[in-house]
Amino acid sequence: MNRYRIAFVTIGQSPRGDMVPEVLALTGAEAGEIDACEHGALDGLDDTAIAEGAPRQREPVLLTRLADGRRVRVGAGFLGRRLEPLLHRLDGEGHDLIVLLSTSLFQPYRLRTPLVHAQQAVDAWIGALVMGEARLGVIHSLVEQHRTSAHGALIQTARAVAREDDLETLDEAAQRLAATNLILMHSVGYTEAMAQQLAARTQKPVVTARRIVASAVRLQLLILATRPAPEAEGPHALIERLPGPTETLTPREREVLTAMLEGEGNKEIGRRLGISHRTVEIHRGRVMTKLSAGSAVELMRRLMLVRNA
Numbered sequence: 019m020n021r022y023r024i025a026f027v028t029i030g031q032s033p034r035g036d037m038v039p040e041v042l043a044l045t046g047a048e049a050g051e052i053d054a055c056e057h058g059a060l061d062g063l064d065d066t067a068i069a070e071g072a073p074r075q076r077e078p079v080l081l082t083r084l085a086d087g088r089r090v091r092v093g094a095g096f097l098g099r100r101l102e103p104l105l106h107r108l109d110g111e112g113h114d115l116i117v118l119l120s121t122s123l124f125q126p127y128r129l130r131t132p133l134v135h136a137q138q139a140v141d142a143w144i145g146a147l148v149m150g151e152a153r154l155g156v157i158h159s160l161v162e163q164h165r166t167s168a169h170g171a172l173i174q175t176a177r178a179v180a181r182e183d184d185l186e187t188l189d190e191a192a193q194r195l196a197a198t199n200l201i202l203m204h205s206v207g208y209t210e211a212m213a214q215q216l217a218a219r220t221q222k223p224v225v226t227a228r229r230i231v232a233s234a235v236r237l238q239l240l241i242l243a244t245r246p247a248p249e250a251e252g253p254h255a256l257i258e259r260l261p262g263p264t265e266t267l268t269p270r271e272r273e274v275l276t277a278m279l280e281g282e283g284n285k286e287i288g289r290r291l292g293i294s295h296r297t298v299e300i301h302r303g304r305v306m307t308k309l310s311a312g313s314a315v316e317l318m319r320r321l322m323l324v325r326n327a
Contacts, residue, residue, distance in 0.1 A: 030082035032058035044232030071096030103292025155198030182207040
């Protein structure tokens with residue numbers, strides 16, 4: 019059985035014991051098939067720093083959870099600035115898959131690692147629906163997240179709001195969506211248990227964003243299982259075999275070294291890691307000193323010797 023390293027990224031603080039275990043269960047993966055790690059966009063921030071991310075006027079708003087269970091409203095711009103360097107850091111750590119567990123975030127990300135973007139997965143699911151005159155009911159956790167445009171000419175939508183921890187608002191949403199044929203619980207904060215309760219109240223089929231994301235993860239695992247084995251070791255594996263004290267390199271220095279060996283320049287590395295090119299030069303200098311190398315060319319020569327050994 020193959021084992022896959024998956025990084026789950028939330029927009030709050032990790033770990034999310036209320037979310038990631040259920041998503042993993044919904045993938046249908048066998049025990050031991052997935053080695054999961056969690057990261058939150060607000061990890062390491064105190065209340066003051068989080069308050070600075072409060073939504074500004076007319077800015078898209080997202081609702082998320084902190085490590086102590088509190089819920090906070092955060093602006094999409096602030097989250098974007100937090101997520102960009104985090105995703106690019108994870109992109110350099112050798113994961114098989116990265117999963118961004120948040121809908122209502124529309125910024126695309128260009129990564130070398132396969133990415134399951136929750137909003138894109140939900141959009142693709144909605145776009146695949148061709149139901150004639152059928153009506154799709156969509157439940158958001160915030161009224162600000164309602165989108166004014168329809169999801170395609172053949173799909174009529176009705177919208178409602180329900181807090182992720184409030185059954186009373188779920189009842190109100192069920193009443194508003196009584197005339198729909200299918201209901202989507204748009205936020206990944208909604209659980210399968212809530213979907214079952216809503217289905218019982220409305221007598222309609224209900225789909226959660228969690229289930230859609232889990233299906234996208236399962237598809238990626240199938241793709242990974244059928245990909246051909248690499249012909250040669252990548253930089254991550256070869257770095258571990260380099261003669262010298264590579265264990266003294268910091269995680270950031272390893273990221274810079276990997277990018278160097280893949281042919282990226284200082285400015286390109288800086289953009290991908292969310293740091294300045296001058297900071298890249300500092301890390302690069304430290305790598306050279308620790309590995310007793312005079313240049314990147316010398317490191318490449320060592321790698322060639324390791325690969326051919």
